[in-house]
Amino acid sequence: MKDDGLVKEIPKKSENFSDWYTAVVLKAGLADYAPIRGCMVIRPHGYGIWENIQQRLDARFKATGHVNACFPTMVPESFFRKEARHVEGFAPEAWWVTHRGADKLEERLALRPTSEAVINAMFARWVKSWRDLPVLMNQWCNIFRAEKATRLFLRTSEFLWQEGHTLHRTEAEAEEETLKILDLYLDFLKNDLALPVLAGFKPESEKFAGADRTYTMEAMMPDGQALQAGTSHNLGQGFARAFEIKYLDENNTEQHPWGTSWGVSTRLIGALVMTHGDDRGLFLPPKVAPIQAAIVPILFGRNDTAVLDRCREARAALDGIRVRLDDATNQTAGWKFNQYEMLGVPVRVEIGPKDVEKQGAVLVPRDGSGKRFIKFAELRAEVESLLDEVQSKMYDSALARLRAMMSEAGDFDEFRRKLAERPGFVKVAWCGTQDCENRIIGETKTTPRVMVPAEQDKGNAPCIACGRETGTRIHYARTY
Amino acid sequence: MKDDGLVKEIPKKSENFSDWYTAVVLKAGLADYAPIRGCMVIRPHGYGIWENIQQRLDARFKATGHVNACFPTMVPESFFRKEARHVEGFAPEAWWVTHRGADKLEERLALRPTSEAVINAMFARWVKSWRDLPVLMNQWCNIFRAEKATRLFLRTSEFLWQEGHTLHRTEAEAEEETLKILDLYLDFLKNDLALPVLAGFKPESEKFAGADRTYTMEAMMPDGQALQAGTSHNLGQGFARAFEIKYLDENNTEQHPWGTSWGVSTRLIGALVMTHGDDRGLFLPPKVAPIQAAIVPILFGRNDTAVLDRCREARAALDGIRVRLDDATNQTAGWKFNQYEMLGVPVRVEIGPKDVEKQGAVLVPRDGSGKRFIKFAELRAEVESLLDEVQSKMYDSALARLRAMMSEAGDFDEFRRKLAERPGFVKVAWCGTQDCENRIIGETKTTPRVMVPAEQDKGNAPCIACGRETGTRIHYARTY
DSSP states (O other): OOOOHHHHTSOOTTTOHHHHHHHHHHHTTSEEEOSSTTOEEEOHHHHHHHHHHHHHHHHHHHHTTOEEOBOOSEEEHHHHTTSHHHHHHHGGGOEEEEEETTEEEEEEEEEOSSSHHHHHHHHHHHOOBGGGOOEEEEEEEEEEOOOSSOBTTTBOSEEEEEEEEEEESSHHHHHHHHHHHHHHHHHHHHHTTOOOOEEEEOOGGGSOTTOSEEEEEEEEOTTSEEEEEEEEEEEETHHHHHTTOOEEOTTSOEEOOEEEEEEEETHHHHHHHHHHOBTTBEEOOTTTOSOSEEEEEOOOSSSHHHHHHHHHHHHHHTTTSOEEEOOOSSSOHHHHHHHHHHEEOSEEEEEOHHHHHTTEEEEEETTSOOOEEEEGGGHHHHHHHHHHHHHHHHHHHHHHHHHHTEEEOSSHHHHHHHHHHSOSEEEEEOOOOHHHHHHHHHHHOOEEEEEOOGGGSOSOEEOTTTOOEESOEEEEEEEO | OOOOHHHHTSOOTTTOHHHHHHHHHHHTTSEEEOSSTTOEEEOHHHHHHHHHHHHHHHHHHHHTTOEEOBOOSEEEHHHHTTSHHHHHHHGGGOEEEEEETTEEEEEEEEEOSSSHHHHHHHHHHHOOBGGGOOEEEEEEEEEEOOOSSOBTTTBOSEEEEEEEEEEESSHHHHHHHHHHHHHHHHHHHHHTTOOOOEEEEOOGGGSOTTOSEEEEEEEEOTTSEEEEEEEEEEEETHHHHHTTOOEEOTTSOEEOOEEEEEEEETHHHHHHHHHHOBTTBEEOOTTTOSOSEEEEEOOOSSSHHHHHHHHHHHHHHTTTSOEEEOOOSSSOHHHHHHHHHHEEOSEEEEEOHHHHHTTEEEEEETTSOOOEEEEGGGHHHHHHHHHHHHHHHHHHHHHHHHHHTEEEOSSHHHHHHHHHHSOSEEEEEOOOOHHHHHHHHHHHOOEEEEEOOGGGSOSOEEOTTTOOEESOEEEEEEEO
C-alpha cells in the first residue's frame, strides 16, 4: 500500500547525513532559504514546533518568577564598546544600520547579536534599591549574526531565541539562578524534546563574550558533531560595572548587582531533526509535535461515508490532542502514510470499513514498533498512552546513541584513534592552556566542548597534549 | 486610608491629556524610552497586555484556518522596487542596513516596514497549483519605521504587530477574506478590548501603499483625535504580478492569485490607555489585563496570620484567574489600593480581620462603582461575575463616549463649528477629489478617516468643500 515517491527523494541518513538533513528540513516544510544571504524562512510546520517550544519553556520561566519584556533591536555601537570582552566577541559578526530614510546616522546601530548591552543600559535606569532586586526578565525575539556558511536552523544570519537577563544582590544568588536555569533547560530538553546532553562548564576559550562562567548543554549529532543546545551564563559584575548599574543596599551603601543571562534558540529544531529523524523523514517528540496524531481514512469507494463519519468521531474524541484528519480524496492512503511519516507525526490512526464494522481502529506509532488494533471506545486513552510511550522511548533511544558516542582516551594517540573509530565526545585530561588547545584543534579539528564536573573525576592525569599533570577532564568533539 | 502619593504625580486627564498619557504609560510600567532615537522598551506590565492580545487574537486566527510562520527582517531594496506604489509609500521611512561585519553590502537591506515584498517573493516559490490555494499565513514580529516624533505605543521607530498575508483563487475570495478578518478584528476589539470603532473603507489618499482597497477601524480618543486601530487590505493582483506568483488552475491555465494583508499592532495598547484610563491611572479590560484581581490584606498587627491565611485561600480559590496577592509588609494597604488602581487592575479583593470573622471579603471594581461585601464561599463566582460586568460596562461607556464625539455637518461653516465645539468625527458629504481633501486639511487639519458604507447614506448632497453633488459620506477627524 505504501507509495515511496516522497521518501525516494531524500538521501539516506546513514550515507549522506548532511544532504539528508537539508532534504528533510525542506521536504517536511520546516524551513526554506530566504532570498537574503544567510537567512531562512521558518515555514508553518517548523514554526509550529517553535510555538510549542515557546509555550512549554515560557510556562517554566513564569513558574520560576520570570517576566517577559521587549527591548529594541538596534543597539548603538558605543553601547557594545562599554564591555571590552563583549565587543571583541560580537562586533565582527554584526549587521550595521547606517541610514534612516535618506539621512546618514551620526552613530551606526548594530542589529542585536544578543541584548546584554541595551538591557543592562535600561537596568541602570530602573534599579535603585535592594528592593528592586532580583530582576528576572526574559525576551523572545529575533537575533542577527552575520554568518557566511548557512545551515538551516543551525547557523543562519537571523534566528529566533529567548534571552533571559537577571540581576541579583549577591554572587551566590547569581550563581544559583545560573544553575536553576541550567536545570530548567535540562528538564525541558529531556522531558519535552527527548534530547540527552552533556552539561557543565565551558572552558575559557569557549565562554560567552562578557561572562565570568558559562554553563553549556552539548548534544551529540549522529555524524559525530557536537551541537551546543543552550547556555546559561554567570556574568559576575562585568556588565553592571560597564553600564553603571548601582543600588543602595539595606545599609544605604551603593553596590553593583550580579548578573546572569541565558538562552536557547530555533537551533533546537535542527537538533530535533538530526537526533530523531530517519530515512523516512522527521520524527517529532509528541510534546512539541504540531500534529500529534494524524487520522487517515481508508477509502475503497464503498461505505466511505461510514468511514469518514467514524474518522470525524475520532477527531472529536481526541479533542485537546493536536490532531489532523486528512479526508482529501485526491491522494491514496499510502501517500498519506508516507506524508505523515515525513512530517514526523508520532502516531497515525487508520480507520477503514473493517475497523468500523469491528468497532475498532488501528494505531501506528512513528517509531516503527508496529500496528496496534484497539477498541474505538478506548481510542483516547490508547492514543494518550501511546504518545507517552513514544515520547519516553525517544529519549531512551537518543540516550543510548549518545552513550555509544562517548569514549575516553589516555593519550594523544589513543585520542586520535578513538576519533577515527567512533566520532563523538572523547573525554581526556587537559591542562587548559591555549597552546595545548591549539595543538588539539590543529591536529584533530576538535574543540573543547564541556568540562567534566570535578566531583566526577578525582585525581590527576597527564594532559594529552603536553603531558603535564592536571586535575581537569573535558569532552572534546568536532562541532557545528 | 488612601495615600495619594502616586496619583499626585500624574496630570489630570481632562486638563492635559497628552502629558497624562505619557505619565500613565511610564508610571504604570507599560513602557519606557529606549536610548535609541524613536524606540521604546515594552516593560513587563505592558508586554503582559500584549501577550494576552496575542493569545486571544492568535486563537481566532487559528480557528479560521490561518497558520503562523517567520520571514526575514531584512528586505533587499530591489524587492521593494518591484511594486511601484509600495516603494513610494515606504522607502522614505525605512532603516537601511549597509554593512555585515566589516564588509559593505552590494545591495542595501531595509528593516521591514511591512513584509509584503519578502513574503510574496516566497509565495512565488511555493505556489504552483490551484491545490496550493488558499494560502492563509500570519506572522507575529517586529516592524521598523523611521519616526521623528515619538509617542510611546502610538508612534515609534520599532513596534510589534501581526501581519496576515493570504492568496486566493478569485477576487471574490480575497474580498471575503479581507472582510472576514475585519469582522474578526471588530469582534476582538469589542469583546476583548472594549474598544468601539468606526469601520469601513479608507479613501484613496489613505490606502495602504499597494492595496486595491483598505478597510480600516478608527477609534476616537478623548482629545478628539482618531486612532487607526487596524487595517485589512484587499491587495488585488498587484503583488502577485510584481512578484510573478502564478499557479495552474483546474484547466491547466496559468493564473495570478489574489492577495490580502492585514494587521494590528502594539498601538492597541496606547488605545486602551487613552480610552479607559482616568486620573487614577490605567484601567484595563479584564480579558487582557495581566492582573485581573489584586488581593490586598488589611493588616493591623493583630490577627495578621489569620488574614494572610485567608488571603492565600482566596488566591487558591481564584486559580485560573490572573491574580496577584500582595502580602508585602513595607507598604500600607492604602498605598497598595492606589498602586493597583494605577496598574489598571479591574477588581480588588480586600480582606481584613473583620472579613475573616464574618466569613466574607470586599470586592472593589476599578470603575468606581463601589464596594461589594460578599460571602467568602462565593468568592470565585462573585469575582468572575464582577469581571464580566466590568468588561461589558467598559464597552458601554466607551461606546457612549464615541457617540458623543460624532456629529454631522452640511457645509464648511457648520463643519468648522462642529470641530471647534466638540472635536471628534464629523460626517460630511465629500466629492473625494484631492483638491477638496487638500482644502479641508489646510483649513482644519482634519483628514478623511473612514467612508460611510453606501447603504447607510443614500442620496446625493453637496461636497462641503466644492459644493458639487456627491453620493459619498465620510468621517473627517484630526488624527495621531
